[in-house]
Amino acid sequence: MPKYHNYSKALHHQIFNVISEAADEISVDAYVIGGFVRDHILERGDPKDIDIVAVGSGIELAQKVSEKLPNRPKVQVFKNFGTAMLRSGDMEIEFVGARKESYRQDSRKPIVEDGTLEDDQNRRDFTINALALKLNKNGFGDLLDPFNGYEDLKNRIIRTPLDPDITYSDDPLRMYRAIRFAAQLNFIIEAESLNAIKRNKERIKIISKERILDEINKIMLSDKPSKGFALLYKTGLLKKILPELTALQGIDEVEGQTHKDNFWHTLEVVDNIAENTNDLWLRWAALLHDIGKAPTKRFHKKIGWTFHGHEFVGAKMVYKLFKRLRLPLNEKLKFVQKMVLMSSRPIAIADDSVTDSAVRRLIFDAGDHIEDLMILCEADITTKNPKRFKKYHNNFKLVRKKIEEVEERDHVRNFQPPVSGEEIMETFGIKPSREVGLIKDAIKEAILEGDIPNEYEPAKDFMIAKGEKLGLTVVSSEK
Incomplete structure (x- = not known):
């Protein structure tokens, strides 16, 4: 040529x-x-x-x-x-x-x-x-x-035109760009260039978070994001921008009991989800779904390693991380928090004996994002054991079937109470008060538990009975 x-x-x-x-x-x-x-x-x-x-x-x-x-x-x-x-x-x-x-x-x-x-x-x-x-x-x-x-x-190599130490020191954003191109194009960063990134990683302090975030998002949207995040980790750049993620790396052992490396597991989850969605924020949810495991990791002699409450802790960590990185503190943040908080919920109902009320609550809490949650949970299956892999995916097929059946019957997605607060106040002749909230919550709980159907007349009857238990008197029963 x-x-x-x-x-x-x-x-x-x-x-x-x-x-x-x-x-x-x-x-x-x-x-x-x-x-x-x-x-x-x-x-x-x-x-x-x-x-x-x-x-x-x-x-x-x-x-x-x-x-x-x-x-x-x-x-x-x-x-x-x-x-x-x-x-x-x-x-x-x-x-x-x-x-x-x-x-x-x-x-x-x-x-x-x-x-x-x-x-x-x-x-x-x-x-x-x-x-x-x-x-x-x-x-x-x-x-x-x-x-x-x-x-x-032709050889799929990322290399700088001049001395890489000078190239990266002059404009440290190029270190992120090198890794981003390697991820997007599935290229290899030349060895000397990769070593220069490690040597110059401290220089990123002069780069704005917005410019770094732009490169991180491009890595996130690549076909196989793990390539980019693995390079960020190996060069020391990831710890400077996402220490919550690198804190997951490593396997501890006590009395012969170990846990999986949650960092490399997370990268597998991100790759899995990338095969099924181009939604940037769902990919962020996959990247952050386990960040609560580092601060909640405990060892107990009887049961081994636990990460109790890691979803709740992780959801709180998401806010701090978004604020620090100047990610949007709007509906995108709320979505990622919801996905992290609920990331283990579908697993809990992958059982033949689960009640419809548990399924209704899952649908109610997830709302329009129930499908996103299922995609995340299925991506979270990274076992290399073929039998377990098949079993877990079959379990999630069962969950999807239950969700479809319950939603078709009970219509609880984006639940709106059949009886409004205004009707409660009119029925009992009261003003906005604690009792109105108690009655609305009781109606919602009764529907989710399956005690009454998600229909107006049963909800109205339940409202009157609940109001009378609270010492209220019906002054109007007109619809």
């Missing part, structure tokens, strides 16, 4: 012809660089985000391109960064002048100077992202690959 192979077929979109004409008209060399080139060679499809490097003014080139496009799209100019951006159809195109960078020890923001294409490729994070295709008419589609990034793509 020649180093300067031509990839003009990759540039089939009309926008590249427009950029080519514009670049020649203002006499600048222009190149498409980075992810577009990488993903085309990997046959991952052509991305909609395109980075253009101009050896000259990227802003001037963007403005010239806009003039030549039929709808003359607006050019957003970022003078402080020497960049410009425009949209053409569903494509977002960023233009930047070729530059060289230098860094201060206390910041990942570079000092920027104008430079050559070589300078610009030198500043790229990885060889696979330094690949460039020429856009000028003379040499249109030629591949410029000074660091053998093409070979690294």
